[in-house]
Amino acid sequence: MxxxxxxxxxxxxxxxxxxxxxxxxxxxxxxxxxxxNVNGLSGANVETVSISAGANVTFEWHQHDQRTGEDAISxxxxxxxxxxxxxxxxxxxxxxxxxxVWTKIYSSGxxxxxxxxxxxxxxxxxxxxxxxxxxxxxxAGDYLLRAEIIALHVAQSYPGAxxxxxxxxxxxxxxxxxxxxxxxxxxxxxxxxxxITVNIYNNLQSYTAxxxxxxxx
Numbered sequence: 001m002x003x004x005x006x007x008x009x010x011x012x013x014x015x016x017x018x019x020x021x022x023x024x025x026x027x028x029x030x031x032x033x034x035x036x037n038v039n040g041l042s043g044a045n046v047e048t049v050s051i052s053a054g055a056n057v058t059f060e061w062h063q064h065d066q067r068t069g070e071d072a073i074s075x076x077x078x079x080x081x082x083x084x085x086x087x088x089x090x091x092x093x094x095x096x097x098x099x100x101v102w103t104k105i106y107s108s109g110x111x112x113x114x115x116x117x118x119x120x121x122x123x124x125x126x127x128x129x130x131x132x133x134x135x136x137x138x139x140a141g142d143y144l145l146r147a148e149i150i151a152l153h154v155a156q157s158y159p160g161a162x163x164x165x166x167x168x169x170x171x172x173x174x175x176x177x178x179x180x181x182x183x184x185x186x187x188x189x190x191x192x193x194x195x196i197t198v199n200i201y202n203n204l205q206s207y208t209a210x211x212x213x214x215x216x217x
Contacts, residue, residue, distance in 0.1 A: 001035035001147055001165025003067065005058035005129075007053055013066055016049040018042075018167045019155070023063065025117040025162030026150065029189040031097070036167035038144060041096040043144075048092045052135035053175035059083070059147040059166065061128045067116065072128030073120055073164065078200055079190050080109040080209045081119040083132045092142035092169035100187070102146065103180040106132040107170065107214050109195070110207035116200070120149060135217025137176035146185070147168055156199045158191035180215045188212070 004011050005040035020037040032041060051057065052175070059074035088095035108119035123130050130147075143144070144167050151162040187210055191197060195210040 001059055001061050001168075002062035002098045004049070004145075004168050006049060007055050009216045011049060014017065016047055016168045016170070018046055018158065018169070023164070027159040029163075029191055030186050032186060034163060034165065034186045034189065035097040036144065037075070037165040040167055042166070043093040046093060046169050048142065048171050049171040050173060051134060051170045051206070052173050053134055053138055053140070056131055056136050056147065057134060058129050058131040061149065061166070063121065071124040072209050073124065073151060075124065077120060077162070078118040079152040080150045080195065080208070081121050081123055081130050082107045082148050082150070082209060084210065084211070085134070085138070085147075086144045086146070087139065087173070088142040088144065090142070092144060092171065093146055095142070097144050097146070097167070097185070100184045102183050103215050104183070104211050104213070105135060105215060105217070107209050108213070109209050110204060113205045116204070120151070123149070125140060130157070133142050134172060135176070135180070135215070136179040137217045138172055138180070139177055140173055142171055143170050143173070150195070150200060152200045155197055158197045161196045168180055178217065180217070183211060191196050
C-alpha cells in the first residue's frame with residue numbers, strides 16, 4: 001500500500017503509512033507482522049492524517065515503487081480485499097495494534113463464481129485502488145487503518161495464503177459514540193479457516209473471508 005486518498009484527495013506517496021521494508025507477503029497468521037506488516041508495530045516517524053467521520057478513504061496499491069502502470073498485485077494473485085480500523089488508546093503513532101482492537105469495515109472476495117472474478121481483479125482494473133467509508137458513528141480519536149489483500153493462488157495448504165498489509169495513521173474528527181465489535185490481529189485468523197486455506201481452482205462457488213462479518217456502523 002503506497003497511497004491513501006481522503007475524499008478524493010491524493011495524500012502523497014507513502015504519506016501517513018507505516019512502510020514495510022519490502023513487498024514480501026506475510027504468511028504466518030500468528031505473527032505480529034499480521035498486524036501492520038513487518039516493522040509495523042510503531043509509527044514513531046509517521047505523520048497522522050486528519051479524517052472526518054463519514055469520509056471516503058481510498059487505498060492504492062502497487063507491486064513496485066510508485067505508479068509504474070503495472071497491476072496492483074500480479075494478475076495470477078486472486079483473492080480478497082479487506083479493511084479494518086482500530087482506535088488507539090493515545091496517539092496513533094505509539095499504537096501497536098495488539099489485542100482485540102480491530103473492527104472490519106470492508107470485505108470483498110469472490111465476486112462472480114462463473115468467471116472466477118475476485119476482488120483483486122477489481123482493484124487491478126481500478127489502477128490499484130479500493131475505497132471505504134469511515135463509519136460516521138465511530139468516536140473521535142486516533143486510529144490505525146489497516147488494509148489487506150489476501151492472495152490465494154497457492155493457498156491449497158497452510159502456510160500458503162499471502163497477506164499483503166498496509167496500515168495508515170489517522171485522527172478521526174466528529175463521529176459518534178458507538179463501541180463496535182472487535183477482533184485481534186493476530187488472533188482471530190486461523191490457518192485452518194476456509195478463507196485462508198482454500199483451493200480456488202476447484203470450481204469454487206463461494207468464499208468466506210477470515211475475520212468475521214463487516215461492521216456497517
